Amino acid sequence: MAQNNLVVKRNELIEGNYSLSAVAQKVAAAVIAKVNPEADSLPTIKLSAREAIELLGISKQYFYREMDNITDELGRILIRHNQLDEKKLVKSNFFLRSTYDETDKSVTFEFHPDIEPYIRDFRRNFTKYQIRQIRNLNSKYSIRVYEVLRKYHPIKCSRSESYYEVGIDEFRSMMGIEEGKHQRISNLREYVLKRAEKELTEKTDLTFKFKMLRKARKISSIKFTIYHNQRNIKQEATNKDDPEVLTEQEEQLFSDLSTLIKGIEVKEVKAALKFYAVEVLQEAMFTYFLAQTRGRDIKNPKSYYFGICKKLNDHYKPTQNNTSSDADSRGLAKELLDDDWAKVMLDEFVDGDENIDV
DNA sequence: CATATACTGTAGGACTGAAC
DNA sequence: GTTCAGTCCTACAGTATATG
Incomplete structure (x- = not known):
């Protein structure tokens, strides 16, 4: 089973056999962003069709048709955590239940009780700010890249650039690239890295450059240089x-x-x-x-x-x-x-x- | 000589607007 | 709210060539 980080937060969130599509990632982000960190009990989050369409930038038809698949996908998100004695590794589903309401065309998500201790951390990771940023990203990998790089170059970071180096295998795992996919470095570069570089630069407040580093002949790691994307930050102010x-x-x-x-x-x-x-x-x-x-x-x-x-x-x-x-x-x-x-x-x-x- | 890179082709999936 | 037809995109893989 591929263990893929969804949020770069102490490896708590992993996925099942499937990596999430771009839309499912956006829905997850939207749902988590709606959690009130001050709430005492685990919230039930309701996402209306209209809201989903506006937040996620998808068409009405697509929402109606794909909501079933999307909730399936989200149902497969697992969270890995230690139980009381720290000796047992437990995997719990992230969402306990998701319900599609035919009458008002909304989807309601209930969190699994096990994840209650983490919910505030998730809320911090999936800020609403991020949703606006990832809304227009088409590639699921671009969304992941944004989340990962954002961690190493926070929004309020005063540095003009940050560096992040990651091993190729770890990077594949973080991106949720399943075994056997993008095996060629050329494909990984073109369809994961370059696409993300282009999309983030065009559509988000973050931009980066990357360099692939070799050990002998073989490419062993990727070094990212991350910048605030002044172009889009300025644009936002005038918008x-x-x-x-x-x-x-x-x-x-x-x-x-x-x-x-x-x-x-x-x-x-x-x-x-x-x-x-x-x-x-x-x-x-x-x-x-x-x-x-x-x-x-x-x-x-x-x-x-x-x-x-x-x-x-x-x-x-x-x-x-x-x-x-x-x-x-x-x-x-x-x-x-x-x-x-x-x-x-x-x-x-x-x-x-x-x-x-x- | 193993591996990367560049270029090209392609099946099928993702997605949309228009029409019902 | 659904269906359909069409477009665009993704995820590869084949081949040729370059490189450490």
């Missing part, structure tokens, strides 16, 4: 208005909103941010959540949510114009969290004020 490109804050907001409100779109979040402060959108989520937990039947989630935003916004304007902003904002927060106040807000909506446009 604020591009509906496809999100800042970290927008992405967080979108991610939180999608778990709460079915079918919310990136462009809607972008538009809302032009009208309302982030705090208003966040507090509206809280109010929405309260309403939901109290069993309110929300017929049109989006309108209801944006309705709350509008109300909140109007409610706050007078206080915002006051002088001491720090004390005010604390007051606002307290007021927002105050149960009685929320009740008032909710009562206002009970009579069906749901058709407010943004």
Whole structure:
């Protein structure tokens, strides 16, 4: 069995006989990125079709057709870990169960209880930032290369370049290259390394050069020189208005909103941010959540949510114009969290004020 | 002389848009 | 939401030639 590192984190994650396709890797990254590291219990992660399509950059048809295969693939991811006495090596499935819901076209993933101790580490490895970076990579090897090199040249690294040397066999294993594939160095170079070099340079915030080193005649290792890809980092800064490109804050907001409100779109979040402060959108989520937990039947989630935003916004304007902003904002927060106040807000909506446009 | 490199061909898989 | 037809891509392998 090939033991292939998916994340370069203490060899904890391995795969079964199969290496993951590019799309399956993106789905795994998206699912793990949605895990809240602060949560007490193991989360169940729901990925809607719309969300998957936007996050992963695939077509609707492809999602519907391939979701079955993708969940199969993800079901084969194994995690290798030591149990209590450190003497037993245990292999557990990463995902306990994945469910495709026909009615709302979403896939729900449940993690295996064994992996609970690692979930925060995974969350750190599969940041949302990475998802944006790997979204447009077509080759599964490019995604792996990005993950590996990112480890040796972190996003916030102040060095302009980093070095990483790896043995050929270890590299094959890290890439999830199965026995017998890409046996020729020429093929490995062309279809794994050069393709990754080209794709990362064109599409991500990381770029690299590589050199193959020999022992006698035989190529024994690869030396990478890794750089920040200034070209794409600069581009990102100027892409604020591009509906496809999100800042970290927008992405967080979108991610939180999608778990709460079915079918919310990136462009809607972008538009809302032009009208309302982030705090208003966040507090509206809280109010929405309260309403939901109290069993309110929300017929049109989006309108209801944006309705709350509008109300909140109007409610706050007078206080915002006051002088001491720090004390005010604390007051606002307290007021927002105050149960009685929320009740008032909710009562206002009970009579069906749901058709407010943004 | 073992192995790498360069170039070329190809089967079948991955993926898409358009039409149902 | 599915099917279909078509394109593009991946993962090789054959051959010739270069090189340590």
